[in-house]
Amino acid sequence: MPLHFKTELLHSVALSKRIGTDVYLKLENCQPSGSFKIRGIGRLCEKAIEQGSRHFVSSSGGNAGVAAAYAARKLGVKCTVVTPTITPQYLKDRIKLEGAEVLVHGSVWNEADEKARELLKEPGTFYISPFNHPDIWEGHSTLVEELHQQLGEKPRCVVVSVGGAGLFCGVIQGLQACGWGDVPVLAVETSGAASFRATLDAGEVVTIPAITSIAICLGSKRVCDRALELSKIHTVISEVVEDSQTIHACLRFADHHQFLVEPACGAALSVAYDNLIQKHVEAGKIPNTGPIVVIVCGGKGVTLKQLGDWKAMFGLNGL
Numbered sequence: 001m002p003l004h005f006k007t008e009l010l011h012s013v014a015l016s017k018r019i020g021t022d023v024y025l026k027l028e029n030c031q032p033s034g035s036f037k038i039r040g041i042g043r044l045c046e047k048a049i050e051q052g053s054r055h056f057v058s059s060s061g062g063n064a065g066v067a068a069a070y071a072a073r074k075l076g077v078k079c080t081v082v083t084p085t086i087t088p089q090y091l092k093d094r095i096k097l098e099g100a101e102v103l104v105h106g107s108v109w110n111e112a113d114e115k116a117r118e119l120l121k122e123p124g125t126f127y128i129s130p131f132n133h134p135d136i137w138e139g140h141s142t143l144v145e146e147l148h149q150q151l152g153e154k155p156r157c158v159v160v161s162v163g164g165a166g167l168f169c170g171v172i173q174g175l176q177a178c179g180w181g182d183v184p185v186l187a188v189e190t191s192g193a194a195s196f197r198a199t200l201d202a203g204e205v206v207t208i209p210a211i212t213s214i215a216i217c218l219g220s221k222r223v224c225d226r227a228l229e230l231s232k233i234h235t236v237i238s239e240v241v242e243d244s245q246t247i248h249a250c251l252r253f254a255d256h257h258q259f260l261v262e263p264a265c266g267a268a269l270s271v272a273y274d275n276l277i278q279k280h281v282e283a284g285k286i287p288n289t290g291p292i293v294v295i296v297c298g299g300k301g302v303t304l305k306q307l308g309d310w311k312a313m314f315g316l317n318g319l
Contacts, residue, residue: 002039002042002043002046002142003032003038003042003045003046003070003071003074004031004032004038004039004042004139004142005030005031005032006146007026007027007028007030007031007143007146008027008030009024009025009026009027009146009147009150009151009293010024010025010027010257011023011024011025012024012025012256012257012272014256014257015256015272015273015294018272018273018275019272019275019277019278019292021156021290021291021292022291022292023272023291023292023293023294024151024155024291024292024293024294025257025293025294025296026143026146026147026293026294026295026296027259027296027298028143028295028296028297028298029259029261029265029296029297029298029299030298031298032070033063033066033067033070033071033300034063034066034094034298034299034300035063035066035067035297035298035299035300036140036143036167036295036297036298037063037064037066037067037130037166038067038070038071039139039140039142039143039170040131040133040135040136040137040138040139040140040166040167040170041058041064041067041068041071041128041130041136041139042067042071042139043135043136043138043139044128044129044133044135044136044139045068045071045072045075045128046071046075047135048126048128049075049077051126052124053077053124053125053126054077054078054124055077055078055079055080055122055124055125055126056068056071056072056077056078056079056080056125056126056128057079057080057081057082057116057119057120057125057126057127057128058079058080058081058082058116058127058128058129058130059081059082059083059109059112059113059115059116059117059130060081060082060083060087060095060109060112060130062083062087062088062091062216062217062299062300062301063130063217063264063298063299063300063301064128064130064131065081065083065091065095065100065102065130066091066094066095066098066300068081068100068128069081069095069098069099069100070098072098072099072100073098073099073100078101079098079099079100079101080100080101080102080103080116080119081095081100081101081102081103082102082103082104082105082112082113082115082116082119083095083102083103083104083105083112084104084105084106084107084108084109084111084112085104085106085107086107086108086216086219087104087216088301088306090303090306091300091301092104094300103115108210108211108219108221109130109211109219109220109221110207110220110221110222113130129166130164130166130220131163131164131165131166131167131169131220131224132164132166132224132226136166136170137166137169137170137173137226138170138173139170140166140167140169140170140171140173140174141170141171141173141174141177142170142174143167143170143171143174143295144158144170144171144173144174144175144177144178144180145174145177145178147174147293148174148178148180151291151293153290153291154180154183154290155180155183155290155291155292155293156183156184156286156287156288156289156290156291156292157183157184157185157186157237157277157280157286157287157292157293158171158175158183158184158185158186158293158294158295159185159186159188159268159271159272159277159292159293159294159295160185160186160187160188160268160295160297161188161189161264161265161267161268161295161297162187162188162189162196162223162227163189163193163215163217163219163220163223163264164220164222164223164224165196165220165223165224165226165227166224167295167297168185168187168196168223168227168230169224169226169227169230171185171295172185172230172234172236173230175234176234181234182235183235184235184236184237184280184285184286185234185235185236185237186237186239186271186277186280186286187236187237187238187239188239188240188241188267188268188270188271189238189239189240189241189267190213190214190215190240190241190242190243190246190263190267191213191240191241191242191243192211192212192213192214192215192243193208193211193212193213193215193219193220194208194240195207195208195220195221195222195223196223196227196238197238197240199223199227199228200228200231200236200238204228205222205223205224205225205227205228206222207221207222208221208222209221213243213263214243214246214247214263214310215243215246215262215263215264215266215267216264216301217262217263217264217299217301235285237280237285237286239271239276241267241270241271241274241276243263243310243314244314244316245266245267245270245273245274246263246264246266246267246269246270247263247266247307247310247311247313247314247316248266248270248273248274248314248316249266249267249269249270249272249273249274250262250263250265250266250269250302250307250310251307251311251316252269252273253266253269253273253296254307259296260302260303260304260307261296261297261298261299261302262298262299262300262301262302263301263302263310264297264299264301265296265297265298265299268294268295268296268297269294269296271294272292272294277292
């Protein structure tokens with residue numbers, strides 16, 4: 001039995017009325033670990049157990065660590081998660097709650113990842129990447145398998161937040177596998193963590209110098225190589241939004257649907273709330289008929305207090 005749940009596909013009346021077309025929300029925030037990560041990481045962890053692993057080692061700014069810790073607890077093995085210093089204490093506590101050991105190293109995820117790889121000398125340990133493994137992409141593709149069954153018609157586009165690009169890769173692989181290879185993917189990043197846009201602009205995978213966005217779970221300075229490969233064979237549209245837009249979307253989403261999600265998730269939602277899709281329709285990049293699907297990737301990287309602090313930071317108190 002897989003470690004992830006089949007999640008609901010919710011028709012959003014509020015967003016549909018806002019942009020004048022049907023908008024559906026794939027509620028990955030309702031996964032047992034709080035985000036889509038358990039689909040791919042759960043798949044990878046199960047295969048690692050089959051190979052005899054008894055200790056998972058992961059590096060994460062939050063959601064991947066929670067997923068690895070959850071999987072380890074369910075599978076009955078040890079787990080160590082290395083987080084960067086920017087990871088909030090409440091996220092580290094959430095990982096510990098699942099029974100994992102938390103080590104703090106480096107200022108960003110890439111530095112924490114280097115430390116995690118040093119821990120793999122112990123016999124029986126297995127490295128759990130947050131996003132860069134074929135089993136992870138395969139696991140994430142199950143989201144599209146469900147979507148294909150639930151939606152009943154081809155969407156005009158799928159909107160997804162991009163960090164390290166594991167979800168992005170899984171979504172494209174899923175679309176191609178189910179016969180929706182012509183459905184565009186709208187890939188959304190924040191301006192302080194836009195490593196995928198930098199890669200598309202350069203035509204090769206590049207490392208951006210720093211992460212300055214509050215969306216720390218999008219905070220990989222480099223996307224996986226597979227993301228660029230897939231962008232060359234699938235219609236991909238890059239969108240970069242500001243942190244303030246993500247918080248605005250998180251606040252409106254909480255009002256409309258009573259779910260609390262983090263800025264990394266708000267990036268994808270902001271495309272709908274700000275109707276950024278229309279410009280791509282007018283440019284001929286997205287069809288003008290069919291429903292829009294937004295993947296609500298979820299995430300544990302938020303509390304009610306933190307969302308209130310961000311609301312004040314960006315002067316959104318009028319909402």
